[in-house]
Amino acid sequence: MSWFTGPPSWGELERVLNGKPRRAGMPLTDPPIDGGDSPAFSRKRGVYLPPDLPLDQRADSHVPYAELHAHSGYSFLDGASTPEELVEEAVRLGLRAIALTDHDGLYGVVRFAEAAKELDMRTVFGAELSLGAHPESIARTDEPDPPGPHLLVLARGTEGYRRLSRRLAAAHLAGGEKGKPRYDYDALTEAAGGHWHILTGCRKGHVRQALSEGGPEAAAEALADLVDRFGCDRVSIELTHHGHPLDDERNAALAELAPRFGVKVVATTAAHFAEPSRRRLAMALGAIRARHSLDEAAGWLAPLGGSHLRSGAEMARLFSHRPEVVTAAAELAEQCAFGLELIAPQLPPFDVPDGHTEDSWLRHLAMTGARERYGPPERAPRAYAQIEHELEVIARLQFPGYFLVVHDITRFCRENGILCQGRGSAANSAVCYALGVTAVDPVANELLFERFLSPERDGPPDIDIDIESDLREKVIQYVYDRYGRDYAAQVANVITYRGRSAVRDMARALGFSQGQQDAWSKQISRWNGLADSPDVEDIPEQVIELALQVSNMPRHMGIHSGGMVICDRPIADVCPVEWARMENRSVLQWDKDDCAAIGLVKFDLLGLGMLSALHYAVDLVAEHKGIEVDLAKLDLSEPAVYGMLQRADSVGVFQVESRAQMATLPRLKPRIFYDLVVEVALIRPGPIQGGSVHPYIRRRNGLDPVTYEHPSMEPALRKTLGVPLFQEQLMQLAVDCAGFTAAEADQLRRAMGSKRSTERMRRLRGRFYDGMRERHGITGEVADRIYEKLEAFANFGFPESHALSFASLVFYSSWFKLHHPAAFCAALLRAQPMGFYSPQSLVADARRHGVTVHGPDVNASLAHATLENQGLEVRLGLGSVRHIGDELAERLVDERNTRGPFASLLDLTARIQLSVPQTEALATAGALGCFSITRREALWAAGAAATQRPDRLPGVGSSSHIPALPGMSELELAAADVWATGISPDSYPTQFLREYLDALGVTPADKLLDIPDGTRVLIAGAVTHRQRPGTAGGVTFLNLEDETGMVNVLCTPGVWARHRRVAQTAPAMLIRGQLQNATGAVTVVAERIGRIQLAVGARSRDFR
Incomplete structure (x- = not known):
């Protein structure tokens, strides 16, 4: 194994770890990594590795030129190249510098800066602000061509960047919701302070827009306003040439304005993609942004034919009558350029008691905790020596504030009854153990502190805190309150195009019907790439071509699962903040890798469903069985x-x-x-x-x-x-x-x-x-x-x-499953969504362990699953019923607790306002059975009851007379249960086919261990999972479940390919294969796969 080639391949790993010799000519290639949930596997995008750009492929750069107006994919559907691709093409073209000016944000600047640093390209940072025509701004994706002008701002140095970032944040927060920034033009004018440079912009810029709508004089008025606001030495007229017939005439009119106002003129390409080959993708993204097809959008989409980067020589040819505007762009870039690393922030000072420094306060807390964990020093000298060593390293690296913040968060959790624990390499630290951040004793377990923190580390340590997921929001809001919303924010997560979303959106852009878009996207599996995949057969080539180009491009921004940053200055000085779609959440415009690259200190507050489940289990056992665990x-x-x-x-x-x-x-x-x-x-x-x-x-x-x-x-x-x-x-x-x-x-x-x-x-x-x-x-x-x-x-x-x-969590959850299976089941249902299995499978497993599960009942259920009969039986919650949800379920329970049980269906609808669909869902779920009516009778009465309310005249609405109706069969009841709650409490879909399956010779899951290893068997069941790990060499694993248990099925690539459509889509399967059970675990190696029809619906969870 060569030592300089990066990570070894999987085959090479196996060879080395099994002591096998290398085969002659064995290649040394990078592995197809799939880290699963391993914290050892880095999900970071990794350092930027520049491509090889041979000199003979670089354009002639004898004409100095810099691109001052360029959009990347972080203009979200208005740019068709990544920031890195823009930089790479700028280098190839010999540009002196390049600016990134995405819409209303600095989303892509870190990636842009990293690539530019590696390729020695000078950088200018800016943004194109969507000012809007009125105070109630319109999101750029709400209309084909939103009204209002744009303002293109370039930051002149770090102070200009800080001011721009602050105004972007202010606009996004003033807009009140995600994607609708609202700018105060006067505030922008005041904020500039000579630290911005304004370009007149593209067709949406003030001056260009005025020229198109009112002619040269209107353009002169618009330019005069810009000069009055920002100064003639901070405004430049921008000329572009995209091959439009009127480009020369428009540019001439704009250039003639320059002497009147004493401003300079610069040329740009107003680039929306790096190379000409991305033109059609850029047009398709523009159509998607407007929710139209390319044909429908053709009338308003800006001409993008020439919106790619160009060399100085090519720009000089386009602007041969005004060659000075090309070199002027390079000169302006020289004035504005700076490196992003200059804005690096720090943690804020931690508020410590009088007489203490951060170092001394951390020492005090650590030693206090050590006495609780280890006893006095003479009893655990190794532990105290380790703590002393760690405190010395922490002080030397100036990280005590980081540990104090983490301790403060975990202290808040403990004081508020919120289960939490530090995870990852933080458990290697005796200081973290003494502070109560982690639950693992690193001294007793002989763990190396240096895996967590060593003197040579060039950044703060990484402490992930697992918090019970249902209470994590309280912790997040505490951090906002404790450190101030201006100084704390959540980290973004970039949602990129993948196979299915890429095919769907590109098919939409090309004008295919909604049904066709859905059908094509559904036939793309989550495991295959689009290139050379069998999944793409029957999909038109032009759809696949665009889908391949857009794959991994940004689609929109989400919220990271747990990352928060805390800063020593307003975070908006470093990165703009905007509202997330979740209520009361503000989020950065950068992801976790961007934050790490710049030096923003991130704390991971991760929601862990099992901690919630364990908390619920402890509470349920105490409440219903009187046992304190x-x-x-x-x-x-x-x-x-x-x-x-x-x-x-x-x-x-x-x-x-x-x-x-x-x-x-x-x-x-x-x-x-x-x-x-x-x-x-x-x-x-x-x-x-x-x-x-x-x-x-x-x-x-x-x-x-x-x-x-x-x-x-x-x-x-x-x-x-x-x-x-x-x-x-x-x-x-x-x-x-x-x-x-x-x-x-x-x-x-x-x-x-x-x-x-x-x-x-x-x-x-x-x-x-x-x-x-x-x-x-x-x-x-x-x-x-x-x-x-x-x-x-x-x-x-x-x-x-x-x-x-x-x-530890494995043991705790196993203990509850063994000793309190009903409480364990109810706790898991309360903590959903979490884990590997659906609620249907969890309930089926509980039944196999002797637990009786009851459906929802408006007079017996709580909002969530609970226990009955001294904690031995489970009652499903009202919140599990379709259309009901947690809030309405809580109101139903509160009303019942306050004024007593509901006497009838009409009493229920009189006291709680329910819609017809909500009442019908309760009826379907059997939640109205307490009124001594069957489900069919309840469904008949539901519409009348929901429309007979005190605020309406008697007799208005449906008839309230309930005719005598037959009850539902067992199969119909199961189907109703699954439709209403996703769970059939007392049955499983396959049991209704058992007679048919027995006739076929199907072996139930619970009998497979009794059959000799190697026997060919026929099995059947609902598909609960499909999984194809990246480490499995193309093997796909299925999990089938019947009323008796589960079976793991292994599908080789060949079998999967032969039965792909059935294997990929069937909710239930009939599989013939070879049984493997010699080790005590059952696996069936599939040979043939068929589809079976279940009268009761089932859905699988598919994983990588």
Whole structure:
């Protein structure tokens, strides 16, 4: 394995970790990474790697020119190239500088700046402001051509940037909702202060618009207003040439205005894409923005034929009568250009008690917590020594404020009864453990602090806090209140075009019908790319061509799952803030990678559904069974819990409920808590494709001996039986084998995982080999094998600290499933959406464990699922009923608690205003059965009851007479339940086909373990999941469920291709295949797939 080629391939990983020799000519290519939920896998977009731009492909740049007006994909449907592509093309064309001027924001400036820095291109930052024609501004996607002028602003240096960012934020917040900025033109004038440069802009600019509508004099008035507001030395007339017949005439009229007002004239391309090949995509995006087809939008879409970047020489030819306007653009860019790194912010000072500094206050809190965790220093000298060491490093790196903020957030959670825990490498820190941020003792577990924080670190540590998802909003609002909305904001998430959305939107742009758009998009699987995919057959070539071009382009901005930034200055000085669609949430215009690149300190407040479920379970057991459960005092060695897991009885259990985990549990046979730690880490891309799973399981079960390449590896690998699983082990191996310090070991880990650390990697590799030779005399093949194992796991190893944090939740959830299955089921239903399984599957599993589940009832249900009969039975909540929702369900329950049960359907509708669809949904769900009427009778009466209210005249509405109607059959009741709530409480769809399936010879799921391994079987069931991990080599996994249990089905690429349409879309299947159950876990390797029809609906959850 070569050490300078970046991450190894999966095949190379497996070869190294199994000690196999390299095959001759084995390629060294990057792996198709799919990190799943592994925190070891970086979901960052990574550092920008510039393309190779040979000199002979670069345009002649003898004419100085800079592009001052360019839109990227971050103009959201008004730009057809990424910021990086604009920079790359600017370099190829030999431009002196390039500006990014996206609409109403600075969304793409960090990516733009990163690419420009790598390619040595000067940058100008600006924005095109949509001023609007009236105070109630219109979103740019609400009308084909929104009214009102645009103002193109270029920032002159960092102060200009700060002022522009602030005004953008003010406009977005003043607009009151996402996508509708409202600018105060006078405030813009005042804000400029000589730090902006204004271009007259494109056809929507004040001057161009006035020229088109009122002629030269109107244009002169508009220019006079700009000059009066911003000064003649801060305004330039912008000329563009897109090949339109009137371009020359318009440019001449505009240029003639310049001497009258003492302003300069510059040429731009007003670029909306980098290269001419993106023209049609730009037109298609414009049509999508206006919600029209290209043909319908042809009348108003601006001509974009020439809206691509051009070289100085080409611009000089276009403006041959005014060559000075081309060079003037380069001169203006020189005045405005600066690097974005100059705006780097810091954390705000933390408010500490009088007499303390941040350092001393952190020390006080850590030592106070240490006495609670460890007792007095003489009882735990190692722990206190570790805390002292960590505090010294934290102080040296000037990070105490960061730890104080995290402690403050977790303190708020504890004081407000909100379950939370720090995750990831933060659990390597004894200070975090003492502060109560994490629940894992790093000293007892021998975790390396330097995996979390080392003296050489160039940025703040990364502490993720898991918070119970249903209460996370309280924590987010606390951060806003504590630090001020001007100084705190959530991080954005860029929603990009993927296969289905790309096909749908491009088909719409090309004028295909809604039905055709939906049909084509649905046949694209979530796993295949569009290029050379079998999914694209029958889709017109022009749709696929545009869809390929738009893939991975920004579609819109969302909110990151948990990232918040806190800043020492108003955040709007660094990045504009705007309203999110969620109520009372303000969000940055940058994503987490942008924030990290600039230096904004991010805190991840992540919602974890299992923490909510555990909280609900504790409360339900206390309320209905009178048992107080303290999670921290559970016996982590209880054999019955491990026995349940060894049977793969883990539906609903945190982290070990997936089909891969269920297949591994009977093989691993967890017996102690550390087995759960390993189980969490084992089913991850690195161990799976690196070949660690089978060797570890065989060693754990005594089938293979535990061996090491060299005795010096034993201390690091002893816990995992000589098989490397954790990133901390990589670092410990460097310490033990080569004499590295822990900080040096972390440098090695980082360098191995980086494609840009070639020179540093060369030095560290030499140091590692020297250390092995000097300390232990390790040389030759043994040295190579040790180093290769380290390199193999550098990218994909899992942090042991993270696995320890999650293993606790595995045990807690398993304990509740074993001892309180009804409470566990109700808790999971309350915490939805979460986990791997649908509520239908969770209820079916609970029934198989002896739990009785009742449907919703207006006189018995709460808003959410609850318990009955001393906590042994589950009652579904009213909020689960279609059209009802949480708010109305709470009102129903409050009314019942205040004024007593509802006496009749008319009493219900008199006291609670319900629409006809809401009343009918309650009737369909059986929630009106307490009134001694059948579901059909309730449905008949629902319309009349909903329209007979006190505010209406008697007799107005439907007839309230209920005729005698027959009851529903069991099948009809199940179908009604699933339609109304998504759950059939006392049945499963396949049971109504059991007689037919038995006649076909179908084996029920619960009988498959009794059949000899290798037997060909016929199985059937509803599809609960389809999953194709990126690590599986094209294999797709299906999960079928019948009334008796679940079956994992493996589909090879060939089988999937032969049955693709059925396999991809059928809600229920009949599958013939070969049974594999020798290890105690059932898998059927599919050979033939067919469709079966269920009278009761079922929907699958499809995962990567």
